[in-house]
Amino acid sequence: MLLNPGILALLLGCSLAFAMLLYAAWLGLRILSRWDPQSSSEAQLQLERRTYLVSTLTNYAFSFEILSGLLFIFTLEDIHSLFIGAMCATGTLNANQIGWLVLLIKIVLFFTAAIWVHFNRLDQRTEDTPLVRPKYLGLLLLTPLVGLDLLLQYSYFTGLQPEIITSCCGSLFTLGSDSVASELAGLPVEPTMLTFFLAAGIFLILLVLCLSSKLALFRYLLFVASLGLFFVSLAAIVSFISLYIYQMPTHHCPFDMLQANYGFIGYPLYGGLFIGCLYGLLPGLAQLLPKTLSLHIEIEKTERRWLLRAFFAIVIFLLIVAGPILLGPFILLSY
Amino acid sequence: MSARLKILEHALASMARRKQKNFAIIAVYTLTVATLASILFLTQALRNEAANVLLGAPDLVVQRLLAGHHDLIPKQYAEQIAKLPGVGKVTPRVWGYYYDSLKKVNFTLLGVNDASEPPLLAGHLPTSGRQCALGRGIADTYGVEIGDSLVLVDSKNRTLLYEITGLFSHQSSLLTNDLILLPEAELRRFFALPDSQASDLAVQVYNEQEVSTLAKKIKHQLPDTRPIGKMEILHTYDTVFNWRSGIMLTIFSSALIAFCILAWDKATGISAEEKREIGILKAIGWETSDVLLLKFWEGLAVSLSSFLLGTIIAYLHIFFFGAGVLGPVIQGWSVLFPKFDLTPAIDLYQIFALAGLTIIPYIACTVIPSWKNAVTDPDSVMRS
Amino acid sequence: MQRSLAFGAYLLFSSLLLALLLYSGRQQADTVAEHYFPANRQLVKQLGLTDLSIWSEARYTRHPSQADLFTAFQDYPGAFDHFPAGSIIGPGCLQGSPSLSFQKRGQP
Amino acid sequence: MRILIYLLLCLLLFSSSCFAKQPQQPDKKERCPVCGMFISPYRDWMGTILFKDDSQLFFDGAKDLFRYYFSLPNKNDSRTRDDIAEIYLTDYYSVRLLPVNQLFLVLGSDVSGPMGHEMIPVTGEEAAKTFAKDHNGQKIISFEQLTPQLIPKD
Known part of the structure; x- marks a missing residue:
């Protein structure tokens, strides 16, 4: 195992977060089994107090889990030089197959934990906290995921040996081999570009529609559109956005752009995409929540903020993507 | 608000x-x-x-081991090593220790052949018989300057005087703090070392990937040696x-x-x-x-x-x-x-x-x- | 309001100070990497040095990377002492050993 | 007489090295056109193709260079193999750029370059045999014997 301060911080933080979540989940289980909003008994009062503890613990733990994704990528970038054949985080991830799984779980956790935190905040603003049951069910589902994240991270980091020969992004994202990565890299540029800008356009139009109308349908559509945009964008990053960023017709790596060589442009790019899609998902999901009056008022109040955040994040993302395509000297489509 | x-x-x-x-x-x-x-x-x-x-350190240092101790290495070994593919120059090094019982310090005495001026040195390297160059740590501890003389007792218990011709600057302290440089011939006389032997051999290897393979080969051909790679030093x-x-x-x-x-x-x-x-x-x-x-x-x-x-x-x-x-x-x-x-x-x-x-x-x-x-x-x- | 302003100012000040320190450190590191490291590397190369001259009390601490394999109290190069006591007991005093001395210029 | 031959040989060597185009060293921004890697941190492996129009391409190893070579002319580059003036590869033992016809390529060895498995350029047959023995090399070939099928896959 490599004793790197980042790895230590990740493992320490994730174990503490998991411990906090375990305790919160146990409390949540007890609250769930005895929760009775109609009652005004002493026991119910105690339970209501406990909910504050649960949400505080969970807020902290989930906030860390969300940040840990960033620290994880940061650490991967930092230690890639230890491995033969690694040029960027791809190499570090390849050094041990579990790496990709950890990354996947981190991405899933980013969305689910952020959704949980936002709905928890909504719930706490209301008087009657109607979301207690769905929230705690969600918590019980997410806790094992965080545990799995910790376990996989542990086995990933302990399994890293500096002598391992890994493969570089260049060999993973090349055309011609039959992996998902190379299929993404091999997507024809013109249709992918069209799909990507179409998806982004639909997303923005739906956002504007949601801002101006209260129709639930638009929000459901926006939910679908953000999911679509997320996956289309990831494919687009591998397929053509990376090419424009690196100004190189064969370089498809989605991680190199996080390096200092490219001015860390990957961080705002991915930040914009993730935040934009997250806030695009939220209004649609909020429509699925139980329709109590108090909750309805809160959703009305906060929804506008979500939509605006989604709008700005996606616009930033699109500007970073479109910048080199429109202004750069690199012309891919002429080949 | x-x-x-x-x-x-x-x-x-x-x-x-x-x-x-x-x-x-x-x-x-x-x-x-x-x-x-x-x-x-x-x-x-x-x-x-x-x-x-230490990136500048020799790519490979070859010592001879005798009864588990670091011993003098014959110079013929250098010729044998130089024949291996991938090996550049093989330089015999001459160095040793001088213990000061008052300060309780081991000074390192190093023989130099090459009189071209190294960086971070005031004055010049010792060229002829009774000259020496010192690290900043020694100069500061004993309060000496260029022109003073270093008094050493050699292996035959003779008291010898060496004129200080060079002092290393404090920027190189981490490397040269306790170093005493003498001309190689003089150092051999001082320690009474035979001309046919050296303390160890510094081997230049062009490709750093090849160092470990060469180390194995040297160990195989000359079983009484111990090769130390630059990576081992850094490690x-x-x-x-x-x-x-x-x-x-x-x-x-x-x-x-x-x-x-x-x-x-x-x-x-x-x-x-x-x-x-x-x-x-x-x-x-x-x-x-x-x-x-x-x-x-x-x-x-x-x-x-x-x-x-x-x-x-x-x-x-x-x-x-x-x-x-x-x-x-x-x-x-x-x-x-x-x-x-x-x-x-x-x-x-x-x-x-x-x-x-x-x-x-x-x-x-x-x-x-x-x-x-x-x-x-x-x-x-x-x-x- | 005053307190939060003061607190904000403190945070701003100390983060700026830290940023300044890190920035100046980076500048310093750059000049060092440009002048001092190459000069020292050149020195190491010319003299064929193998070790940092940090600990000069014993030969296996002066040249950890070159030390004998089987000297007493030492299992591998870089190992300090075999026994925990080694980090508590200081070096001993040898009788009748030589010492280093100097003669000032112009003095007999 | 013998001296004269030596002198002539020297002259020949001197003139050939003088007239042949010498490869430039890559600058910090230079990248491999096959995989996009930066070249300068891995100079021990680099290879370069010198074209007749004086342009030059850098590669992070023999493997990528030959991949490119066999793909010419490809959709990114309309030049053909006839436009190539000289191919240089870095000799494993001396770490110098040498013309490819002076080198032998060792396949299947346990030495891996910055991009994993590599074909290792070595000067002289003797050294190539030593290398293959030391590093478990499977096959020694010269540049003329190289086919695209022999290039390591990863």
Whole structure:
């Protein structure tokens, strides 16, 4: 195992977060089994107090889990030089197959934990906290995921040996081999570009529609559109956005752009995409929540903020993507 | 003014009311952060220094072992090694130690052949018989300058005088602090070394990938030798500083635990006055979540200010005051210890990791106590 | 309001100070990497040095990377002492050993 | 007489090294057109193609260079193999750029370059045999014997 301060911080933080979540989940289980909003008994009062503890613990733990994704990528970038054949985080991830799984779980956790935190905040603003049951069910589902994240991270980091020969992004994202990565890299540029800008356009139009109308349908559509945009964008990053960023017709790596060589442009790019899609998902999901009056008022109040955040994040993302395509000297489509 | 800012204002005011308690926590927290950060900064800087400077070391050093001891190596070995593919120049090195029983220091005597001027040297390298060049550490300890003479007793118990013709600048102290350079022929006379042998052989290898294979081949052809690769040298220094920082971190981890207990204790054992304060806040209409936010602001204020202060202190301690407090731990029994003039090797990533290592435990051990305070029942407090 | 302003100012000040320190450190490191490291590397190369001259109390601490394999109290190069006592006991004093001395210029 | 031959040989060597185009060293921004890697941190492995129009391409190893070579002319580059003036590869033992016809390529060895498995350029048959013995090399070929099928896949 490599004793790197980042790895230590990740493992320490994730174990503490998991411990906090375990305790919160146990409390949540007890609250769930005895929760009775109609009652005004002493026991119910105690339970209501406990909910504050649960949400505080969970807020902290989930906030860390969300940040840990960033620290994880940061650490991967930092230690890639230890491995033969690694040029960027791809190499570090390849050094041990579990790496990709950890990354996947981190991405899933980013969305689910952020959704949980936002709905928890909504719930706490209301008087009657109607979301207690769905929230705690969600918590019980997410806790094992965080545990799995910790376990996989542990086995990933302990399994890293500096002598391992890994493969570089260049060999993973090349055309011609039959992996998902190379299929993404091999997507024809013109249709992918069209799909990507179409998806982004639909997303923005739906956002504007949601801002101006209260129709639930638009929000459901926006939910679908953000999911679509997320996956289309990831494919687009591998397929053509990376090419424009690196100004190189064969370089498809989605991680190199996080390096200092490219001015860390990957961080705002991915930040914009993730935040934009997250806030695009939220209004649609909020429509699925139980329709109590108090909750309805809160959703009305906060929804506008979500939509605006989604709008700005996606616009930033699109500007970073479109910048080199429109202004750069690199012309891919002429080949 | 938004409601959040009001709560922050209130949090700061209530912290100011309990100056002593919060000052104690911040002081201990700052110290803890400063210790951890100092360890990280110092070992990182030293490792960085060693890794950068020793890159110039010989690609391969071949020693001869006799009965488990480092022994003189015949010069024919050099010719044999030079025939292997991938080997460049093979240079026999001549060096030894000279123990000073008064200062309890082993000086390193090194023979030089090449009189071309090395960097960071005032004066010139010894060229003829009775001349020498010294490291800055010796010159400072004994207060000598160029033109003075070094008095040594050789292996035949003769007292010899060597005129000092060169002094290394303090910028190279980490390498040359205790070094005494003599012309190679003179050093051989001094130690009574036979001309056909050398202390060891420095082997130039063009391709660093090939070093380990060459080491194996040399060991196979000349079984009484011990080849040491440049990577092994660098790795030795990596482990040395890892080991030292490991010891310090072990000691430190108990300090971190102690601090966590302190933070937990301080957060749990709140005064009756503090309890009444929360009771009153709730009586006048504050929600539990508002009180939790208040506690969050308090925790944030404490950890942010301590973290920033601690990191700044650590930085100043290591890079402006030459690691005055931690230095002795690195120093051990050394008498002729080079003055640290360390170069920062810190990046934002280390700062983030440091924040993760110190802020997360603090938050984790204050969250339950602060909830307990926040759910205080107003009327139970008022009545007591 | 005053307190939060003061606190904000403190945070701003100390983060700026830290940023300044890190920035100056980076500048310093750059000049060092440009002048001092190459000069020292050149020195190491010319003299064929193998070790940092940090600990000069014993030969296996002066040249950790070159030390004998089987000297007493030492299992591998870079190992300090075999016994924990080694880090508590100081070096001993040898009788009748030579010492280093100098003669000032112009003095007999 | 013998001296005269030596002199002539020297002259020949001197003139050939004088007239042949010498490869430039890569600058920091230079990247491999096959995989996009930066070249300068891995100079021990680099290869370069010198074209007749004086343009030059850098590669992070023999493997990528030959991949490119066999793909010419490809959709990114309309030049053909006839436009190539000289191919240089870095000799494993001396770490110098040498023309490819002076080198032998060792396949299947346990030495891996910055991009994993590599074909290792070695000067002289003797050294190539030593290398293959030391590093478990499977096959020694010269540049003329190289086919695209022999290039390591990863």
